[in-house]
Amino acid sequence: xxxxxxxxxxxxxxxxxxxxxxxxxxxxxxxxxxxxxxxxxxxxxxxxxxxxxxxxxxxxxxxxxxxxxxxxxxxxxxxxxxxxxxxxxxxxxxxxxxxxxxxxxxxxxxxxxxxxxxxxxxxxxxxxxxxxxxxxxxxxxxxxxxxxxxxxxxxxxxxxxxxxxxxxxxxxxxxxxxxxxxxxxxxxxxxxxxxxxxxxxxxxxxxx
Amino acid sequence: xxxxxxxxxxxxxxxxxxxxxxxxxxxxxxxxxxxxxxxxxxxxxxxxxxxxxxxxxxxxxxxxxxxxxxxxxxx
Numbered sequence: 001x002x003x004x005x006x007x008x009x010x011x012x013x014x015x016x017x018x019x020x021x022x023x024x025x026x027x028x029x030x031x032x033x034x035x036x037x038x039x040x041x042x043x044x045x046x047x048x049x050x051x052x053x054x055x056x057x058x059x060x061x062x063x064x065x066x067x068x069x070x071x072x073x074x075x076x077x078x079x080x081x082x083x084x085x086x087x088x089x090x091x092x093x094x095x096x097x098x099x100x101x102x103x104x105x106x107x108x109x110x111x112x113x114x115x116x117x118x119x120x121x122x123x124x125x126x127x128x129x130x131x132x133x134x135x136x137x138x139x140x141x142x143x144x145x146x147x148x149x150x151x152x153x154x155x156x157x158x159x160x161x162x163x164x165x166x167x168x169x170x171x172x173x174x175x176x177x178x179x180x181x182x183x184x185x186x187x188x189x190x191x192x193x194x195x196x197x198x199x200x201x202x203x204x205x206x207x208x
Numbered sequence: 209x210x211x212x213x214x215x216x217x218x219x220x221x222x223x224x225x226x227x228x229x230x231x232x233x234x235x236x237x238x239x240x241x242x243x244x245x246x247x248x249x250x251x252x253x254x255x256x257x258x259x260x261x262x263x264x265x266x267x268x269x270x271x272x273x274x275x276x277x278x279x280x281x282x283x
Contacts, residue, residue: 117216120248123209123229125237168263172256179249186242 118171119162122182130154133185137161140181148174209237211244213252217259225251 124130134154141150148171149164163174213225229244231237 116218118213120211120213122211122241122245124241129238168256168259172252172260175252175256176249179245179252183242183245186238186245190236190238 115164115166116168116171117162117164118175119160120175120178122159122161124157124159127154127156129189130157130159132189133159133182136185136188137178137181141178150174150178209241211241211248213248215255223255225255227251 122130122133124133131154134152137159138152141152147165147167151160151162151164153160153162161178163171165171165174209229209231211227211229215223215225217223225248227244227247229237229240231240
């Protein structure tokens with residue numbers, strides 16, 4: 001029973017991350033992102049090179065993706081739908097904005113752009129624990145944002161983390177670092193609980 | 209209670225890693241989760257170790273493809 005729920009949370013988390021990514025962008029940047037997404041949708045692997053090389057040289061090439069941007073109108077609906085849930089998402093932006101586009105088109109675009117994705121879901125006992133972990137891990141992850149894109153999402157008591165890169169070696173380094181830090185965070189949570197229990201015990205002894 | 213990971217490669221096929229974190233008896237659930245994280249680290253190391261080796265072997269076995277890849281990158 002938990003698997004489907006976790007799956008849905010994971011998907012919502014991805015949408016939240018995408019929404020958070022899109023919000024800070026200027027309208028021009030969003031338009032260019034949509035154009036790039038359109039090109040990514042229609043271009044096969046052999047064709048992607050000529051299109052990419054032609055992009056800066058020929059303004060006419062940009063006009064075609066602009067007209068094709070019309071099918072992208074469902075995206076705002078998706079964004080609105082995930083707006084509320086996006087409050088729980090924290091995204092570490094990648095230095096190259098172009099790499100943000102494939103995520104909007106799901107697996108197909110990711111495959112075409114040869115991006116690799118890895119996600120982990122961690123089931124905490126309470127939403128508070130998940131939130132504490134997310135805040136701690138986001139701060140620790142910032143130094144790595146240059147090479148690997150990371151998205152942290154807390155939905156209720158589930159913490160979801162997603163990595164995107166094109167280098168499996170970076171994957172291993174980043175994920176191992178995350179898991180090490182996660183262990184430390186959980187240890188700290190346990191210590192906080194222990195301290196709380198001790199304080200309660202002292203309070204009761206004083207009352208008696 | 210399950211700690212899960214999912215990898216999606218270039219082919220778009222998802223591969224999952226799962227670690228059960230059931231607390232037995234009076235065991236602390238958070239302690240069980242911590243043990244699960246340790247186990248997940250082992251699985252990740254094994255999984256990506258194999259993946260990196262496969263990539264390296266692929267590049268070594270197909271030097272022409274590597275050159276084609278360079279040309280594609282140049283485009």
